[in-house]
Amino acid sequence: MSQPGRNILVVRDVCKSFPGVKALDRVSIQVPSGVVYGIVGENGAGKSTLMKILSGVYEKDSGTIEFDGKVIERTTPIQALRRGLSIIYQEFNLVNTMSVGENIYLGRFREMGGMRGVHKKARALLDSIGSRISTYAKVGDLSASEMQIVEITKALSFDSRLIIMDEPSSSLTSEELKRLGKIINQLRDKGISTIYISHKLDEIFEYCDIVTVMRDGCVIDSRPVSEMSRSEMIEKMVGRTIDNEYPPRMHCVGGPLLEIKNLTTRKLHDVSFTLNRGEILGFVGLVGAGRTEIVRAIYGADKVRSHTLHLQGKQTRVRNPKEAMVAGMGLLPEDRKREGLILPFSVEANITMASLDRLTRHGIIDRSKEKEIGERQIKNLNIKTPSAQTRTHSLSGGNQQKCIVGRWLELDPQILILDEPTRGIDVGAKYEIYTLMNRIVEAGGSIIMISSELPEVLNMSNRVLTICEGRVTGEFNPETASAAEIMSRAIG
């Protein structure tokens, strides 16, 4: 059904500037009908910005956009939708308090003939992609992948000819990812094009037909995926040759540092494990397996039913994050915007907020030291920001993440817990974070690392624990165990 040769979307010389940043610089792409079009690029390369211009959230400064043969001057999200261009954002775009059906037909209640029509049509659409989600279920009660399906269904309900997915996989498990892949293939068969943005290059190679690499607001290259190798792609993304996606594994594991026994909460059942000195311990599991819950419990952020915690052989009580910090722990939380950063505050304030105690004498903060720390971490981590006083909400995701990493580096904790440290972060920045992790263990610290990217865990950790439904189901040496072996334990 696809019409080769015909472009559904043509973007020519689009520019966009934000105060102090040239986010897009003469960007041109052409998306044919019925293809999956991948876009990759470092954090802050301008991928999301381009998509937001296409969907009408931002206005372009200059350039032309042609959709389905028609030149589009200005557009709003809803006009774009009705024209047949829908976008699934990095963050979900659903009303949690309303039902699935109403979310799919949000704003078109009357056109669909009231409550009954909405649910009937939603049911039919969901059935057509083989989903069994109830249309009456509240979206807030759904899992991440189910929400994604609702988003896709919503896009389909508009008869979209182009669906943009901005990092759709960042919160999906591999199982759910497979389902998503199937749906994308279905879309392709229907002649619907997909723009697929991801930092996970495996997915790009698996799903995409054509790929565009962006860097610093420019398109570096656009080619069929088959014509580009992985290393070539990475090289183009970061603008330099990377021999390896991962730095060499460290081997400086010492004696036991932290012992957890019988950790039990509503979701966790009798979790016990040991973290050694100088070790990177990886947690592998599906979303909702309880990895975050384990580390939050250790860190004292959540209440627990029972557990004992031995730190350097001594039983220690950690009832809140403060005590955890005193005991030498640090936590990089899963959701950087909601739990990590204070978005309206400056980069500096965000970096120093965990180490304020040390800068304080008689209750008074030493401002010059604070500045010094801010500058140091910005330089140390290579955070791209106009100044230390810039508010963090204008930073790109990766740079935001670096601010939080910087916060903990400054504190130099014995045990650093990283919950999805590289989620939504580009390859270059990832590499930097990996190097940082190695530096920490080299200096005698230990790391617990949670990640949904299996290769990352396998390449970085000294030991891997698999978690399934709140239980520790296995322990592996990543250097000897195969990925398949580990995954099978993680699935349960």
Place this chain on the structure above:
Amino acid sequence: MRNENKLLRFINQNLVLLGIIVLVTVTAVIQPKFLMTRNLTNILRQMTSLAFVALGMTFVIIGGFIDLSVVGMVSLVSVITASLINPIGQVGALLCGLLAGALLGYLNGTILTKFGATIQAEVLFITYGMSSVFIAVGLLVTNAETLRIARSTRPYDMFTAIGSGSFLGIPISILIFAVILAIMYFFQTRTLAGRSISLMGGNKTAAYLCGFNINRTMQMVYTINGLMSAFGSIVLMSRVTTATATLGTGYEANAILCVVVGGTTLAGGKGNVLRTLLGVFLITLLSNCMNLLGLSTYMQTVMNGAVLVTAIWLDNRKRL
């Protein structure tokens, strides 16, 4: 061109100041008596009590909360202080009054943290209920009678000095306020405790995960607010020399308005105690100017509301 822009930006950033200047100029031209020293000191005296309450409220709002119980605290503290002069003397009464304010604030903070109220709306209505409770307790204690400090058999010269005395021509109450303001400014900008308030206002979860004790910070904020209300209450009481269980009615709304007009956003995190002072000044000045210009009381209420709505609106436009 450049300079013009700069000027515009300055004006934009200091609308309240501009409003004050315009108001002062217009009033002074139409009614030269406005500039009499006595009038100016009157304005200062008049604003101090509200300024104290607004100062406390600034911290609450920076912390991301709100407090409607200040009127209850102001009245209850005045009742407690006035009725303690006879039995324990004026110094004791003063200290007890301040302590009582801090305790009432602490009570608020404790109730809120125990219930786990984190959304501003929840806090709003719980403190609204608390206000009712405080006022009712004050009424039960006094049986709605007005206590007059002049009726005490012990000396009460310290209270009259706070209310009407001057030092080098400056009202004593404003001197006390200046000292407290300086302390509070330092507290807000330079101390860890002050910073923890704005961090909490910015993002509670993030602050919590960085080792800040949110419940304690919240209690601290409300305790400060209670203490400031107590200061406001004592200043007000010594000025009018009476204490009732309804003293300070309307202070809750006025204090919030002063804080917001001063540029502290209700979203929390951002704010400045010095700017609040400008807000208080504008509001106090407004009623004085209206009275001097001979506007009817009703017209004043209209103008008050209109100025507030406009001030907030303009301030908001600037932020857009």
Place this chain on the structure above:
Amino acid sequence: AEKKEVKIAFITQSLENASQAFAWSQFQEYAPQYGFTPYLFEEGYDPQKGVAAIGTCIAEGFAAISINPTDPSAMIPSFMEAQKAGVIVGMYSSEVPEEFKQYRDFMCGTNDIICGEVAAQTLMEAFPEGVKVVEVGGQSGHDAQIKRHNGFFDTIDPAKVTVLDSKNCPRWSSDDAMNIMNDFITLYGDEIQAVYCHWDIGATGCIEALKAANLLEGVYVIGVDGCMIGYDQVIEGTQQLCIGQNFTRMTTDTLDTIQKILNKEPYDEVTFTALDVVTPANVSTFPYPKW
């Protein structure tokens, strides 16, 4: 058989007002002597609550209501209903407009208009050659404030009394009174010869303002209420006139009238309670108030 309880209601504007609180204490003290059980309802300055209270009284089968409403005319529809249900309606220290008098059974106390009149007359007697006065009114929109203002203005002789300025307070609070007085002082300075304040505690604020401006000497301060503070100020000589209302009398008159109506005896529809005109000269002849 046990005798049925006779419930009477005292509906007041707000107990935050000390005079009302005292009046209620008088009901509590004297009602049992008549065999009545007094119940209290408070409007909180919101007439809707008064209406709701009357509804409750009807539902609960009260024998009588004595009401001092925030806004008498707003009560008329519910008075009609109460009368229909056989509940005696009495006004307390307040009166309904002329055309609605049929909807209440009796009135005890004074009318605030008379307070204003007495203030005006006494002032004119004290300054036969004429006087310049400022008025500091009570809570604007409030029944007592309106009547005390109207009574005063309708009585004064414009040839003799010059009203320099007149402003109401947003609330019955002495700091509002003080602020207004301060602004009057700024505007008129020593021109002010007299101050008519609608309530004694407000007068405290005016006196403090005058004191601070060193103008108190020779200014004739008038207050209404007759509470302890008013008396104190008269005794001190800072307030020259205090117009007092005798709430004990008002209460006993109310109870008397209710009893008469219940016993189907003849009764006076209106029982006036004389106002106490307290001046420094005669203050010792009045009993010191209990509130």
Place this chain on the structure above:
Amino acid sequence: MSMTSVLNKVWKSLSRQKAVLAILALVTLMLFFDTNFFTPYNWLDMLRSTSIIEIIGFGVTVVVICGACDLSVGGTMSIGGILAIMLVNANYPFWLAFLAGILSGALVGLVNGFLVVHQKTEPFIITLGMGMLLKGVAQQLTNASPLSSRNMEFMKISNQQFFGIPSLVVYMAVLLVAFFCLLRFTGYGRNCYAIGGNYEVAKNSGINVIRTKWIAFVISGSTAALAGVLLASRMNTGSSIYGDTTGMLVNCGIVIGGTSFAGGIGGIYESFIGLFVIQLISNSMGMLGIGGYSQQLIRGIIIVLIIGMDCYARKRKREAV
């Protein structure tokens, strides 16, 4: 087994709505006292007494569902009533009085909407200021003294009975059903929920968020003014002091009922219950002879407890181990 599960379900839904619990508790309490609390007259009277704030509450609920609040309704209400009385006294027909009243409210809503929705100001503070302004206007209009109607027919509108049911209760019931349907079954109502639930999403889904939310303010202003006209008829008077405590009271009642200020959660039924609780407290305490300060104390404590328990339940849920 099924019995316990039914009970469990009932308990769960009850504990989700503390206001219903409070009503049950108060009603149970009243069983132990010999009063006329359980007479039909009393219940009708309570409904009538609460009807004005209920009607205002229905309109405000729409705004709250959209994720804002409206504290200016007190002033709107008194202005609506004053205008109606003025027109009635000038011998204009009643429908005109109603129309003028409601239009004045709509105008206020329009301005509120402009400031809050279009200009994106903080609704809490801006409507608080607006309420202040309106009170001043009301005072200006009436010279701060109550304005009585001289037309007994006008008074009848709110003071008559339909088949033994007070007319105000009937009006309230009609509006209750109308608003319930508006929020539940119409596209407009669903859009309000979407806006309150997630503003950005609603906007991106093509809902005209500005218009919808703006209309919510107009609805809220109009119902407040309508309530003001009905109140004027009930009281036979229009006055600037009527709305002093209304704004806070109505919004508080709505929250007590369980409609969230965060938007998107709650509804008309919840608001109805929440506002009714407030009336029930004062009625039952009045009957028990608890008056004055103690009543104020108890009311304060009950408000703190109901809202506090709601918070506590949410906190427990968040922290459940």
